[in-house]
């Protein structure tokens with residue numbers, strides 16, 4: 110490893126304090142491979158000099174960029190497929206029936222990365238529920254990383270990205286090709302409201318949510334952080350709302366106030382009725 114143990118531990122502590130992401134002791138290669146491009150971009154001749162600069166100074170933009178560089182932004186349209194089938198076939202039809210008086214739905218995609226997840230939700234709604242066009246649909250998408258949020262807002266995807274999970278009919282209908290990239294249509298893009306939100310900090314005031322998706326991010330956190338996030342989610346999820354986690358994540362043994370709900374091949378969580 111190029112970094113000394115002290116430098117490596119400094120980065121681990123910085124990332125833990127700022128994002129709650131736990132970097133195990135064997136993640137030296139990961140830290141180096143993620144920090145090297147940042148060091149080069151910022152004009153450092155080595156990652157040691159980058160880390161030493163951060164060590165010497167109070168938290169500022171460089172530290173933020175280093176933390177963001179350590180996040181994993183892996184995502185895709187309609188990731189894992191089954192949760193979106195559950196949304197289409199069970200969850201949204203149920204909520205549409207329950208909210209027929211107020212004609213409003215609030216959906217939150219936390220840790221939304223480059224936007225494929227919230228845009229999958231907005232395309233799914235547009236495609237399958239034309240009756241919702243006269244409803245107030247609020248899709249909030251949040252992430253820790255300002256850079257990834259800027260990418261998400263832009264709604265621009267490479268050929269490789271649209272090849273992953275997006276049905277061909279949706280590509281034709283909801284995207285336009287300009288140059289080598291695909292741009293999401295403005296009406297679908299504008300359905301999603303992006304905000305910065307660090308799940309491990311105090312959350313800003315959020316409206317009560319009908320659907321919450323916090324997928325493929327809890328895996329990076331320690332047990333206490335997971336418990337805190339599940340408890341905070343419970344406070345903003347409506348009593349009859351639906352909560353989706355990633356395929357490798359669960360509330361089991363962390364928070365007993367949730368119960369599993371199975372919709373064919375998809376698992377989601379609901380607040381347990383006492």
Ligand SMILES: C[S@@+](CC[C@H](N)C(=O)[O-])C[C@H]1O[C@@H](n2cnc3c(N)ncnc32)[C@H](O)[C@@H]1O
Nearest residue numbers: 128180183184220222253307308309324325326
């Ligand atoms: C693997 S992506 C998951 C994207 C999407 N939810 C999905 O399942 O495809 C994880 C995202 O979590 C974000 N993240 C990491 N730590 C976070 C934190 N403390 N608060 C909010 N977002 C965080 C990262 O910036 C990254 O975009």
